[in-house]
Amino acid sequence: MGRIPHRYGHYLYGVIQSGITCSIAAAIASFPFIKDGAFLQHWFRSWGVAWLTMLPVVVVAAPLIRRLAERMTSRP
Template sequence: MASVIRLSVCSRFRSDTITFCPATIQSAITCAVASAISSAPFYRENTFVAHWISAYMVLWMAMSPLALAAAPWIRRVVGLLTAPTPTGRASPDK
């Protein structure tokens, strides 16, 4: 039953756009953390949530295009770094 139910959000997209789904999720999480850190000084003024939301929106709108543009390149680099060698191992023994 578990194999029939697909809980992944990314599984709903076409296979040629699947590269961009993890990049979008990662940029959203990274921007949420970065904007929370940058809004920390506003915690004592009780304006943290307002500053965090506005900072998050600005950061995510700025970083999403960059993350989406870099996603195919990053996927290729990771593929090259993790590709098995002719001996069948990920890296040669020394």
């Protein structure tokens, strides 16, 4: 399998980071559905909506947050 060019690393980071974060948040939000046996169904739907919403936000915000953090910290 070929590797993704480095210049697209920012987008790959956004896909991975938003996927993991939304997965955890959807699991927490779906926890009450365990007793009904609908946890996985609710989790998958919640994760999909959250991920499709957050992916563009993360892709746009990540470079801005990185620059802000660099300005707020000092290098040794």
